[in-house]
Amino acid sequence: MPHDVIDLRSDTVTKPTPGMYRAMCEAELGDDMAGEDPTVNALEAEVADLLGKEAALFCLSGTMSNQLGVRCHARPGDEVLIHETGHIANYEGGAAAALSGVTCRLVPGEGGMPGIDDFAPHVRADAVYLSSTAAICLENTTNMAGGRVWPLDRLREVSGWARGRGLKVHLDGARFFNAVVAGGGTPREIADCCDTVSICFSKGLGCPMGSILVGTAADVRGARRARKIVGGACRQAGVIAGTARYALAHHVERLAEDHANASAFWERVSALEGVSGEPPETNLVFFTLAPHLPTPRELCDRLRERGVGMEPAGPGRVRACTHLDVSAEQVRIAADALAEILSA
Structure with a gap:
């Protein structure tokens, strides 16, 4: 699309700001594959602390961080439950099945926010001839369901129910900070409801690319290995991580x-x-x-x-x-x- 168009197609079309370009040029670099890129390491530590989680993993895209989150919680043959408009199920090329052997089972829910009554009927019984229900996947904000923000009490209710059933909770937080700024809770309050959280830097925060997965140290360690398998382990990734650190400092509010x-x-x-x-x-x-x-x-x-x-x-x-x-x-x-x- 021409540069002079008023482009309201998506917040993924943003270009780096001058400050972001400076952050790219000035980022201290190392080999992230070896865990030696100081800018990536600083970003991961910063986001993990912000969300009150043990660890974080820088990824190339939201699809990658989402799929690594799914892989943390489900084995081949398992199911995850997700709203019928969910990005993981509809807009990631069938990656859960292709990469992890995991099925997405679609559930209803007003505004893209299924409640307990929406999820509960779809949890599989414990039988050898059925897929095992391993996790629920939520979106905050919801995308194709209207850009809605999960009320914190509702998020806590659904999360508590899922964990009570032995299910893990992954949050597709592509627009996580939109939810925070709109009053959906602090980063820690929202993240406390979830086992893993994926956050995009390339949407409202305005970075040219990049995402991050946050969770336990064990989950992130497994996701780091899986990131290598899918070709997402980079070298001097700090040139991109630097834009994410800039965005967190300047583009959230x-x-x-x-x-x-x-x-x-x-x-x-x-x-x-x-x-x-x-x-x-x-x-x-x-x-x-x-x-x-x-x-x-x-x-x-x-x-x-x-x-x-x-x-x-x-x-x-x-x-x-x-x-x-x-x-x-x-x-x-x-x-x-x-x-x-x-x-x-």
Whole structure:
């Protein structure tokens, strides 16, 4: 997509800020494969401490850190339970099955947040002819279910139930800090509900790539070995870890700006005839178009002609995502362009 487009397709499209570029150039480097990259080591220690966990492992992508989390808790032939829109089940290329021999069993749940009543019927009985239910996988914030934030009391309730059943809890925290800034709890409070947590640096935090897995020392030790197996052990990875450390220092609190921009966008768009949906809780805005309006694909194509990027998100549904490379003024321009198309 051209650089001059107001790109609301995803927060993955962000470019490094000048400060991030400096952090890349100034990062102290070593061989991370040998555990000798000081910038990676500092990042891992910093995030583990922030979340109150024993250890952390720097990864190349959110898919990698998620899949290493799954592998920590499930053996070949096991199942993990996950919401029907969950990223691990739908958008990671079948990696749980391909890499770990693990099946994702889909469960319902409003807003992408299954409750005990949603999970409980899907836990397998202990029988040799059945898959073993090993873990539940949660998302915070939810992605395709609406960018919702798990209320901390609900997260604690579901986590407590799962652990009481002997199930592990993995959190896909691709937008973990969006949940924190939106009032979903402190990093430690959220992480305390989970055995492993995956956090992306390449979304709202604005890094060019990178993710991290946090958990017990034993889980991270096993994940480190698995990271090597899947080709994720790098050498001077500090050039990327440096951007993550910069983002943690400078880009967390500013996520509130993205949330405010998403709310402003929704306020304008929701007033249009034939548009429906729920107000955003974070930086993701989903809206549904009435049948008489252009289809999501037609709308997005017309928006692109006007210099605005958005993406279809299912039948009749469109997603817009605010981030640090889109200003409040650009969000207003994007909303006006959408209004002009739908009002024509």
